[in-house]
Amino acid sequence: MTIQEAAQRSGLSAHTLRYYERIGLIHSVGRDHNGHRDYAQEDLRWLEFLTRLRTTGMSIADMCRYAELRRMGKHTAGERRELLKLHRERVRSKIAELTEDLKVLDYKINRYGDMA
Known part of the structure; x- marks a missing residue:
């Protein structure tokens, strides 16, 4: 899924997703044939966990x-x-x-x- 779709599904902004990737919270996300980020379902599960950590103050x-x-x-x-x-x-x-x-x-x- 695109970064916009991942942002919508995760509740995080595309900017936050790029930031998380840049600082190493998210591994290097796969890329599609055009070189655009291609998020997988596993990435969304990880983002959900990160969001819970952040919400609880980590x-x-x-x-x-x-x-x-x-x-x-x-x-x-x-x-x-x-x-x-x-x-x-x-x-x-x-x-x-x-x-x-x-x-x-x-x-x-x-x-x-x-x-x-």
Whole structure:
């Protein structure tokens, strides 16, 4: 599929896809007979995973490290797992913070409801 189709399906812009390729988050995407990028279904699955990492706050540097380890092969599985476990703990911590923030908001909303 073209870069525009991949962008539409992934929810990322074509600019972001080119950037991800340039910094090594995406391997060199295949090319069609005209030399245009030709994304495969596997590329979309990888983009979905990268999007989830980014949405949950993983840094671009950590994402690049993960991508580099992935390209190195199965013998890096343990290191990739540890990277994901560390990120999971950061996500859990952020969820706990947000839960406390939500409680404060709920309290304030209820207080204003009592005043009406």
